[in-house]
Amino acid sequence: MGLDIKKHYPKDWVVLQNRVAECFRGMSLDEKRLFIMATPLARTTQVSSNDPIFISSSEFSHECGIDISTAYTSLETASDRLFTRFFGYTAENGDRIKMRWLNKVIYKVGQGGTELYFTDEVLLLLREFDALNPYTKYKKEVVLRxxxxxxxxxxxxxxxxxxxxxxxxxxxxxxxxxxxxxxxxxxxxxxxxxxxxxxxxxxxxxxxxxxxxxxxxxxxxxxxxxxxxxxxKPKLTAPTRDTKTIDMFCNLSDAQINKYSTILSQLSELSDLSNFPDYPTFALWIGGILRDPKSVREETAKRIFKALHSKTDFKP
Structure with a gap:
């Protein structure tokens, strides 16, 4: 049975089979960015070759750190050029196969975005992972910068x-x-x-x-x-405190912090906050925030506590 890639690596991760060679061959920087934004969505959703992956100009601008005034033209040009690209891999019998990534592209002028239609074989390559199909993975936000x-x-x-x-x-x-x-x-x-x-x-x-x-x-x-x-990786250590002390923010005991930080570390909606090598290290970081919400940006703390209240059985 193959690894549940969708569960382990949600849409903020790029995951590609190792047999896919020449991934970005000849692509411009904007084409690569568009590809990096689109393939995780194709992998984690149930789209077929008849269903579009929509990328808006505002998303393209925000995630790639480019000005919105140039994002419209950049996205349209990247969409047109990405349609012409192909990649290759070697089959088990030694055959060398070439194929296009996309079978159709539609630039939605009124919506300020592009629809990308991946071929069925590409969709299978993006979703099929097991011992016979090893893969390479990395965080989307890392490469888009x-x-x-x-x-x-x-x-x-x-x-x-x-x-x-x-x-x-x-x-x-x-x-x-x-x-x-x-x-x-x-x-x-x-x-x-x-x-x-x-x-x-x-x-x-x-x-x-x-x-x-x-x-x-x-x-x-x-x-x-x-x-x-x-x-x-920077070593994370939990703040020293009396283990009998109750946290004043949500009345969390140490036992509760250990329990809920473990749960929160595995939520896909918080995975973009992690650059840590594993769940336990991420959980330790979350536990520090549950103890001291002021240790991070207010926006980050609010996301952690919102997930605590809405995604766990915690009762204040």
């Missing part, structure tokens, strides 16, 4: 190989997977315009550090080794 043209491609490759700690790729494979123009064949140009700015942005803005080394044959660079290291 990346602004360099190829940062998202390198981040995807890094997360795909993170458990191994590194991966190697030849020059030809790099050009094929990223759809790089031939003008980057000069190694100095490739490093200065593509590799270095992408890796610097990833290291500065995401959950991993990404560096590289040359792979040479004689004096010629024939590929690269990329080293992936997860950034250390």
């Amino acid at each position: 990346l602004k360099k043209d190829y940062s998202l491609d390198f981040y995807h490759l890094a997360k795909k190989h993170q458990t191994m700690g590194s991966f190697q790729i030849s020059l030809d494979e790099l050009f094929e997977q990223l759809g790089l123009p031939e003008s980057y064949r000069r190694i100095g140009n490739l490093k200065d315009r593509v590799i270095k700015p992408s890796l610097e942005e990833i290291t500065e803005n995401t959950d991993i550090n990404l560096t590289y080394e040359n792979i040479k044959s004689g004096r010629s660079v024939i590929g690269f080794k990329f080293i992936v290291k997860e950034k250390p």
